[in-house]
Amino acid sequence: xxxxxxxxxxxKEIPELFFELIGQPEKDPSIYKFSxxxxxxxxFRLDGLLSTNEAYPHEPIYFIEAQSYKDDxxxxxxVAKIILYLTQYQPPNEEWYAMVIYDTKxxxxxxxxxxxxxxxxxSRFYLDELAKTPNQSLAVGVMRLIVxxxxxxxxxxxxxxxxxxxxxxxxxxxxxxxxxxxIKAIVIDKFANLSREELEAMLKLDSLRKSKxxxxxxxxxxxxxxxxxxxxxxxxxMRLGLSIExxxxxxxxxxxxxxxxxxx
Numbered sequence: 001x002x003x004x005x006x007x008x009x010x011x012k013e014i015p016e017l018f019f020e021l022i023g024q025p026e027k028d029p030s031i032y033k034f035s036x037x038x039x040x041x042x043x044f045r046l047d048g049l050l051s052t053n054e055a056y057p058h059e060p061i062y063f064i065e066a067q068s069y070k071d072d073x074x075x076x077x078x079v080a081k082i083i084l085y086l087t088q089y090q091p092p093n094e095e096w097y098a099m100v101i102y103d104t105k106x107x108x109x110x111x112x113x114x115x116x117x118x119x120x121x122x123s124r125f126y127l128d129e130l131a132k133t134p135n136q137s138l139a140v141g142v143m144r145l146i147v148x149x150x151x152x153x154x155x156x157x158x159x160x161x162x163x164x165x166x167x168x169x170x171x172x173x174x175x176x177x178x179x180x181x182x183i184k185a186i187v188i189d190k191f192a193n194l195s196r197e198e199l200e201a202m203l204k205l206d207s208l209r210k211s212k213x214x215x216x217x218x219x220x221x222x223x224x225x226x227x228x229x230x231x232x233x234x235x236x237x238m239r240l241g242l243s244i245e246x247x248x249x250x251x252x253x254x255x256x257x258x259x260x261x262x263x264x
Contacts, residue, residue, distance in 0.1 A: 060095035156202035
């Protein structure tokens with residue numbers, strides 16, 4: 001999983017963190033719905049949109065883009081997509097804002113002067129700079145974790161810090177669970193090669209087995225499915241001329257398991 005989809009998963013499942021990031025934590029996230037609507041002309045698609053239903057026309061809608069590489073044509077395309085969306089969908093909302101989240105300020109491309117009309121509606125957030133501010137918000141921390149490129153030790157340290165921060169700051173039990181699951185999901189995605197025990201040690205957790213995200217990614221159901229896939233591969237490898245020992249080594253299975261499945 002790459003960084004961008006994780007950002008949009010946050011905005012879809014935990015819009016509270018988005019509103020915290022933009023400095024409007026008082027917003028009611030329940031009136032918003034996250035989507036990625038297609039724009040017919042030129043095959044454009046918005047990466048992220050937080051929109052309200054028609055009962056809340058006085059609340060703004062938010063166009064969201066997460067950018068982790070430099071693209072001098074980015075703003076041209078972003079503005080074009082927004083204008084096309086407003087033209088085609090004609091939302092009832094009286095206001096709209098465009099939000100761009102950069103992992104680092106160095107990844108912001110050229111902003112053409114002919115797009116200055118767009119500036120009053122544009123806000124830009126640079127996670128590398130926000131990370132330097134004292135009392136970093138939970139939202140910034142979680143988004144930093146997504147783009148964290150440092151060592152396993154540093155990533156684990158940041159994840160543990162965020163878990164503690166979420167447990168301390170969030171009073172809504174459902175929201176706290178969502179945030180904790182998301183933090184675990186980011187770490188599991190970054191270090192899919194680690195065992196459950198290694199992930200538990202990194203996060204300093206007693207167990208990940210009860211974690212929904214772990215069960216979906218690495219739990220017993222996943223392991224059973226992975227084993228079934230390996231067993232289905234054995235006949236094909238036999239037809240290719242591999243020995244039982246070679247198949248066992250390549251699939252990381254014991255020889256006896258391979259032998260039994262060649263006799264079925």
